[in-house]
Amino acid sequence: MSYYPLTSIPDYYGIDALLTEEHKLIRQSVRDWVESFVMPQIDQAAQNHTDLPGLMKELGKIGALGPYIPVEYGGSGLDQISYGLIMQELERGDSAVRSAASVQSSLVMFPINEFGSEEQKKKYLPQLAAGEMIGSFGLTEPNHGSDPSSMETYFKDMGDHYLLNGAKMWITNSPVCDIAVVWAKNEEGKIQGLIVERGMEGFTTPETHNKWSLRASKTGELVFNDVKVPKENLLPGVTGLKGPLSCLNSARYGISWGVIGAAIDCYCTAVQYSKERKQFGKPIGSYQLQQKKLAEFLTEITKAQLLCLQLGNLKNDHKASPAQISMAKRNNVKMAIDIARESRQILGGMGIMGEFPMMRHAANLESVITYEGTHDVHLLITGLDITGINAF
Ligand code: TGC
Numbered sequence: 001m002s003y004y005p006l007t008s009i010p011d012y013y014g015i016d017a018l019l020t021e022e023h024k025l026i027r028q029s030v031r032d033w034v035e036s037f038v039m040p041q042i043d044q045a046a047q048n049h050t051d052l053p054g055l056m057k058e059l060g061k062i063g064a065l066g067p068y069i070p071v072e073y074g075g076s077g078l079d080q081i082s083y084g085l086i087m088q089e090l091e092r093g094d095s096a097v098r099s100a101a102s103v104q105s106s107l108v109m110f111p112i113n114e115f116g117s118e119e120q121k122k123k124y125l126p127q128l129a130a131g132e133m134i135g136s137f138g139l140t141e142p143n144h145g146s147d148p149s150s151m152e153t154y155f156k157d158m159g160d161h162y163l164l165n166g167a168k169m170w171i172t173n174s175p176v177c178d179i180a181v182v183w184a185k186n187e188e189g190k191i192q193g194l195i196v197e198r199g200m201e202g203f204t205t206p207e208t209h210n211k212w213s214l215r216a217s218k219t220g221e222l223v224f225n226d227v228k229v230p231k232e233n234l235l236p237g238v239t240g241l242k243g244p245l246s247c248l249n250s251a252r253y254g255i256s257w258g259v260i261g262a263a264i265d266c267y268c269t270a271v272q273y274s275k276e277r278k279q280f281g282k283p284i285g286s287y288q289l290q291q292k293k294l295a296e297f298l299t300e301i302t303k304a305q306l307l308c309l310q311l312g313n314l315k316n317d318h319k320a321s322p323a324q325i326s327m328a329k330r331n332n333v334k335m336a337i338d339i340a341r342e343s344r345q346i347l348g349g350m351g352i353m354g355e356f357p358m359m360r361h362a363a364n365l366e367s368v369i370t371y372e373g374t375h376d377v378h379l380l381i382t383g384l385d386i387t388g389i390n391a392f
């Protein structure tokens with residue numbers, strides 16, 4: 001259970017009036033699930049570096065996997081604002097929970113739905129939506145992170161199958177995935193997507209240990225050593241870097257909403273604590289220095305909420321540009337990590353304890369500010385959009 005009353009979750013500008021009844025119902029049901037499933041066990045999972053048992057099936061049950069995927073393929077056919085609100089509620093619990101849902105939805109189900117064959121959609125999407133199958137997304141490599149176009153993983157056409165070689169690094173859920181959507185170069189040096197299944201000979205998924213961030217999420221490698229991939233596992237609908245980058249547009253959008261949830265969790269905790277904790281005979285919330293922090297947190301959360309809502313409207317109309325999504329991802333993650341760090345100080349020594357969420361959120365957000373495009377890369381995308389000059 002959260003330390004603060006859920007009624008204190010801020011809607012300072014009355015944004016709820018711009019949501020539909022369906023949006024609010026979806027948000028409430030995910031919020032309830034986070035209270036009952038995530039909050040009671042997330043600190044121990046993060047402390048012990050373990051998963052939340054049965055997480056993916058639970059996410060499937062509440063409709064958090066592929067919310068905008070058509071109903072005929074097991075999704076919920078919801079709009080983009082519903083997707084955003086789901087991500088916000090999940091990340092109020094923990095970034096690892098949002099990560100699990102966003103990789104499955106935006107990085108695995110999205111490319112299969114957008115670029116896959118009818119057979120691939122029927123074979124994979126319903127199981128992914130139910131959380132009965134876990135997917136991962138392989139773009140980053142040991143030598144190529146911000147610059148994925150230089151990737152070295154490649155496949156050759158062997159007549160009746162493709163032969164895949166290379167390695168991907170920093171892959172969310174790789175150690176537990178059943179399938180991986182892997183981006184690799186064909187013999188012409190063009191990037192294409194392949195669905196690689198666990199059990200294919202030469203495919204291994206070693207875990208990356210000792211993370212200080214996203215400790216309730218598994219991260220690892222995808223290693224391909226002469227893996228024979230059936231030809232029907234190639235995603236037929238896209239060639240070039242725009243394939244994986246389109247998936248990132250969807251995931252980055254979800255992160256923009258998600259991190260508002262982490263910021264809300266820190267803000268509400270800090271407000272509650274500042275009213276309860278007394279020093280020098282008065283609640284610490286009565287001092288101007290602490291009020292300044294709280295006022296700035298609420299201002300930044302409110303700005304982030306408005307940014308996301310309008311981005312969601314643009315996305316629903318298929319008008320959101322990649323650069324607009326980059327701006328929201330960059331702004332909102334920085335907003336959340338600043339609030340996590342500053343709000344921890346309001347709790348003094350108690351702020352470093354697992355009973356309160358700030359250290360966990362702050363540590364998680366160190367990954368979130370790096371993955372899906374670093375803070376610097378998103379600034380350069382905005383710079384390019386302004387000037388037309390590529391500064392990468
Ligand atoms: P550039 O020459 O600009 O573009 C190549 C082609 O791609 C097109 N394009 C896009 N298409 C769709 N969406 C976008 N956002 C796009 N950005 C570019 C572009 O139009 C072009 O198309 P075409 O038809 O002309 O070929 O590419 P570049 O090589 O200069 O690189 C651009 C850059 C740096 C912005 C990009 O590569 C980038 O975003 N780098 C960051 C890498 C990144 O974000 N990696 C994320 C890995 S996945 C992950 O982190 C998952 S974490 C999951 C979790 O746990 O939540």
Ligand code: FAD
Nearest residue numbers: 137138139140145146170171172367371372373374376392
């Ligand atoms: P680098 O690209 O080496 O960057 C290092 C530094 O240099 C950064 O500060 C960067 O901003 C800066 N830099 C780079 N280029 C420039 C430039 N041109 N100008 C100025 N500065 C520059 N990837 C996946 O494919 N799938 C996943 O599921 C996935 N999950 C992840 C989970 C976690 C927990 C983490 C930490 C990462 C994950 N990633 C995943 C990888 C992530 O996307 C990369 O870490 C990220 O894109 C940055 O790449 P890099 O780590 O190689 O850093």
